[in-house]
Amino acid sequence: MAKFNLKVNGESRQVDVDPSTPVLWVLREHLNLTGTKYGCGVASCGACTIHLEGMPVRSCQLPVSTVKQQEITTIEGLSASGDHPVQEAWIEHDVAQCGYCQAGQIMSAAALLKNNPNPSEEDIEAFMTGNICRCGTYLRIKQAIVAASQK
Amino acid sequence: MDNNYNRRSFIKVTALSGGGMLLGFNWFVNRTQRQMNAAGTPADSDWTEFNGYISISSDNVIRIMAPNPEFGQNVKTSLPMIVAEELDADWGTVEVEQASFDTSLYVRQFAGGSQSVRTTWKPLRNAGASARYLLRQAAANAWNVPFEEVSTNSGKLIHEKSGKSASYGEFATAAASLTVPKDVPLKSPADFRIIRQSQKNVDGHKIVTGKPMFGMDYTEPGMLIAMIEHPPAFGLKLKSWDGSRARRMPGIKDVFTISLFPEGYERESFDTRTFNELVVVVGNTTWEVMNARKKLQVEWEPVKEKKETVNAFGNKREETIPAGLESSERHLEIMQEMAGKPARQLRKDGDPEKAFAEAARILERTYTAPFLAHNTMEPMNCFARVTDTEALFVAPLQAPEFAERSLSKRLGIPVDKIDIRMTRMGGGFGRRAYGHYLIEAALISQKIKSAVKLVYSREDDMTYGIYRPAYTATYRAALDANNNLTAFHVKGGGFPEHPVAANRFPAGAVDNYLAEGWEMPSNITIGAFRAPRSNFIACAEQSFLDELAELMGKDPIDLRLELLQRAKDRPIGTSNDYDADRYAGVLKLVREKSGWGNSTANGLHRGVAAYFCHNSYAAHVIDMRMRDGQPYVEQVFSAVDCGIVVNPDAASNMVEGAVVDGIGNALYGELRIRDGAPQQRNFNTYKMIRMHEVPKKVEAHFVRNDIDPTGLGEPPFPPVFGAVANALYKTTGKRFYKQPFSAGFETEQGGK
Incomplete structure (x- = not known):
């Protein structure tokens, strides 16, 4: 066990965990931020996507010991009250079915638009291909990203 | 259930925060986006409960229970819409809450068979129409006007002749003391205002902001985490195990085995006995338990052929579970062999043998498909707090009624001492109709005498069976x-x-x-x-x-x-x-x-x-x-x-x-x-x-x-x-x- 000082959603948080613990489980079970989801544990589904210094990463493959002072943003910290353009577009297009993958989808989409504010359809497909939606809401995800990019 | 449902007309003074409950009340409550932005929750107000489905506060917030489990089919929105339609509520002021499993209040609380809307359509409409009837009657009594002259419009009671009007909330208490008539007329589909209008997912805001709502997200202070180790192949069972190294790993509380069902247990339709004996590792956190599992020393051995009795809703039949390690390749060969042999006749019209013998041309084709895993995005999981006399479950599941019966039989606890709370499910597709993970969680909780959340890894989930054949x-x-x-x-x-x-x-x-x-x-x-x-x-x-x-x-x-x-x-x-x-x-x-x-x-x-x-x-x-x-x-x-x-x-x-x-x-x-x-x-x-x-x-x-x-x-x-x-x-x-x-x-x- 070791103590780590993390910057999460703009706040300083301290956790005492095994250094190998993935950020996913630190968020979910030590910081009570359960919006970030466990789906596969092998970075193949994207449900655990967070932002590290603004870049999308799969938190299930990110040992807490490697984070250091890098800023972590989770779905809970993406906006103050759910009013990020991507979140609003998600509601506008009523994207979700079961909803389990959507936090990861939204974090990927927000990262895409930050780096590429006007993505082509191909850009969206290429960027979002790491996020699985078992319910098959991909069409609406794509529509919502296009809508958010126009705001 | 018809109009004579179990009407409970009493006044409940309920603080919405629901202090003292094991489960934070708000965990299951959802307001529409409009309400989130408006004044917010009418805390500490009086609530009148009309039936299992509708509560109305004195300041006119209408709460509708969503009776059936939600796994993405959107019934948490569509079922309350049906109630709101007949109630003639203002959908924008309705808040929706996931009902607990309760057979005394609700009809079939089941997600599956495309049945949720079909089986609840009439009861939900009756519930809404009955409450509307009572509100109109209460207004008619108070205003001293004929019942027929009191109309409703989007949550308002109106008497046009006198120009009187009131919100539903103002008459909720009075209405609840009246008696529901036998046959309350329902709306004609031509008059629908809410049904057939697209309404947004009531959980939409929670979903996009990452609020806890899935079984995986549920937690309580002191809760432990459990994972199971099941055989690596169908046709194998536990031979021996040594948990001493795993037990010495950090954060680990215990390592032991559980047996799902005793020999001779009559399985019901949704009971499964894929791997009857499982090794369990219990610890403080999921990551610690995952690591400890790697230190388990387990030997497996081949199963013997066995006969099991299946009790499918009263129809008993013997089922043979063969021994052996099967393979998809061998299955395909058997399929090919069987294609040329006669099989059990299911239906016959006319004389097909003769027609084929006399045919000018015959087309014959054979099709195959493999096993499929459901792969719900949220792996199987279940929170359980089980003692010798009572049990609480918080879990994503499709068929609480079947699970409760099996739990009662297995645990020896009467159904009225079993409380099942249904979380939103991260997908189901049929997989969560099989409640083995509730039984597993119950046995683990009983054994370690603690509240516990059983968590499947993706690998545990995908290799556990319950496949599409x-x-x-x-x-x-x-x-x-x-x-x-x-x-x-x-x-x-x-x-x-x-x-x-x-x-x-x-x-x-x-x-x-x-x-x-x-x-x-x-x-x-x-x-x-x-x-x-x-x-x-x-x-x-x-x-x-x-x-x-x-x-x-x-x-x-x-x-x-x-x-x-x-x-x-x-x-x-x-x-x-x-x-x-x-x-x-x-x-x-x-x-x-x-x-x-x-x-x-x-x-x-x-x-x-x-x-x-x-x-x-x-x-x-x-x-x-x-x-x-x-x-x-x-x-x-x-x-x-x-x-x-x-x-x-x-x-x-x-x-x-x-x-x-x-x-x-x-x-x-x-x-x-x-x-x-x-x-x-x-x-x-x-x-x-x-x-x-x-x-x-x-x-x-x-x-x-x-x-x-x-x-x-x-x-x-x-x-x-x-x-x-x-x-x-x-x-x-x-x-x-x-x-x-x-x-x-x-x-x-x-x-x-």
Whole structure:
């Protein structure tokens, strides 16, 4: 066990965990931020996507010991009250079915638009291909990203 | 349940924060977006509860319970919409809450069989209409005017002559003391204001902001985490184990074994005994338990053949669970052998043997499909706090009623001491109808005398079984010298159940008809998977009809319509399970909407398929093209007849999802078994459809009628497979008979 000082959603948080613990489980079970989801544990589904210094990463493959002072943003910290353009577009297009993958989808989409504010359809497909939606809401995800990019 | 439901008319003073409950009340409450932005919760106000479904606060917040489990089919929104419609509420001021499992208040709280809207349609309408009636009566009494003169409008009571009006909240208390009459009239569909209007998902805001709502998210102070270790292959069981190294790992509380069911236990329909004895590791956190599992020393040994009694809703039967390590390759060989042998007759009309003997031409084709894993995005999990005398569960599950009965039997705790709270499910698709993970969690909690959350890893989830069975079907059609279809024969089989629905189209449309089925015991456990059996047989049948139409020189839609016309005018047999007009209706609608028969642009190739199952009808036209050397579904036109569509945009979402799910499973879905072991263990080996493989457009169209809703979660799914197969033929010039179809692409290209 070791103590780590993390910057999460703009706040300083301290956790005492095994250094190998993935950020996913630190968020979910030590910081009570359960919006970030466990789906596969092998970075193949994207449900655990967070932002590290603004870049999308799969938190299930990110040992807490490697984070250091890098800023972590989770779905809970993406906006103050759910009013990020991507979140609003998600509601506008009523994207979700079961909803389990959507936090990861939204974090990927927000990262895409930050780096590429006007993505082509191909850009969206290429960027979002790491996020699985078992319910098959991909069409609406794509529509919502296009809508958010126009705001 | 009818109008005489268990009416509970008492005043409940309830603080919305619900202090003192084991479960924070707000965890299950959802307000619409509008309310979130408005004044917020009417804390500490008086609530009047009318029946299990409706509570109204004195300051006019209307809370409607969503009775059925939510797994993405959007019933948490659509079921309260039905109540609100008859209540004549203002949907914008309604808050929705997930009901707990309670058979004294609600009808069938079950997610599956496309039944939620269909089975609750009348009770929900009655609940809303009865409450509205009482509110009108209370206003009439207070205003001293005739009942008939009190009308309602979006949550307001109005007496036009006197100009009096009031909110529902003002009369809620008075209304609750009145008696519900026997037959409260329901609205005519022409007067619907909420139903048939698209309403947004009531959980939408929570979902996009990552609020805790899934079973995986549930936590309590002091709760421990448990994981199970199950055999690596079907046909193996626990021989010996040593948990001493695992127990010494940091954060670990205990290592032990549990046995699901004792010998001689009569399994009910949704009980499974995939791996009866499991090794359990319990610790403080999931990561610590995952690490400790790596230190477990476990030996496995082959199972012996055994007989089990299955008690399916009172019908008992013996089931043989064979020994041995099975493989998908061997299953395919057995399917091939069985295709040439007679099987158990399921239905026979006329004299098919004679018709085939006299046929001028015979078409015969055999189709196969592998096991499929449900792969819900949220792996199985369950919170349990179980003592010797009572039990609490918080879990994502589809069938609480079945789970409760099994839990009661296994734990020896009466059902009234078992509390099951249903969380939102991160997908179900049939998988969460099987409550073994609740039993596992209960046994673990009892053993360690603590609240515990059982968590499956993705690998645990994918390799545990409860798969869609591996199926085959052989179709034969006989044509006479004049190109008339004279006989039709389907023979289906599978491990361990066959997929044939003997009374389904084209039964009833052909004079000489034979349906047969065979079943081969297997130790690989199977279960319901979105549109069970139909999800395979629709593909085989609709592919075969496409090839038959080609042989007969007919348009594939025309052939189906001719057969349906025959089934309507001069049906063969009396037990045909479909309505020929509604079936033809979706074919005609998809023909019109897709511009079928017109040339398609840009190298698109079209395939069509239709199917009836779970009381509704669906047809798809799929446009496919080659892209980067691979067939790609570019766009899809869908037509569905599910009766009245409660929430149109959500219904379109459901159809779009079914189309994507169908394309994905038809092209890629496969859980292969070798030496009893699943060869796919996670999403890096089990191919799921992803963003770039999804059509550019899916157009969902619904037949407009006033038929009571007949279900939507499953019916659009099965015909997708057939439309994919038929489009593949047009695109590649090659018929595909073996799922997953993408395996055939790779061979064509010289293998991968």
